[in-house]
Amino acid sequence: KMLKNQKGITLIALVITIIVLLILAGVSIAMLTGPNGLLTRAGDAQISSVEGRVRDAVAAAVSDARIRKYQDSDNIGDATGNITFADIETELKATMGTTDFTITKVTDNSFTVKDASGKKTLNGKTMTVTMSTAGAITSIVTQ
Numbered sequence: 001k002m003l004k005n006q007k008g009i010t011l012i013a014l015v016i017t018i019i020v021l022l023i024l025a026g027v028s029i030a031m032l033t034g035p036n037g038l039l040t041r042a043g044d045a046q047i048s049s050v051e052g053r054v055r056d057a058v059a060a061a062v063s064d065a066r067i068r069k070y071q072d073s074d075n076i077g078d079a080t081g082n083i084t085f086a087d088i089e090t091e092l093k094a095t096m097g098t099t100d101f102t103i104t105k106v107t108d109n110s111f112t113v114k115d116a117s118g119k120k121t122l123n124g125k126t127m128t129v130t131m132s133t134a135g136a137i138t139s140i141v142t143q
Helices: 011-033 038-072 076-080 085-096
Strands: 101-107 110-115 127-131 137-142
Touching: 011 038, 038 085, 038 127, 038 137, 085 101, 085 110
Parallel strands: none
Antiparallel strands: 101 110, 110 127, 127 137
8 A cells, every 4th residue: 555655756767768868869969970960061161161261362362463464464465364373372372361271382273272280170181272274263172
């Protein structure tokens, strides 16, 4: 008679509660760290942000290079010449910032962007940018 009046958690209820909590913890960890998890997507978003910065910096640097070529030429036709990395290097580095990134020439129309020493903006990856002779970006590959 005394046992019927006692109230409390049974062992089975406790085990079921622990199992439910373990399932919830497993799902949460998978959502955080999986291939489509929050951490992966945050890293991808960070790299996309840098890619946008590179695109903007290249566009501004190419515009400045075109203006310089026009100012240095006798006619407008001379200002439509090829744009190379050398034409945009100074402006590109000024816009991107040398404290955050290291920008290095690969060929006349391609360069790499890496994290500056101690920075983790690209998570240790290297972004290779290729431009057309007109100064337009033709590809950005991050590895």
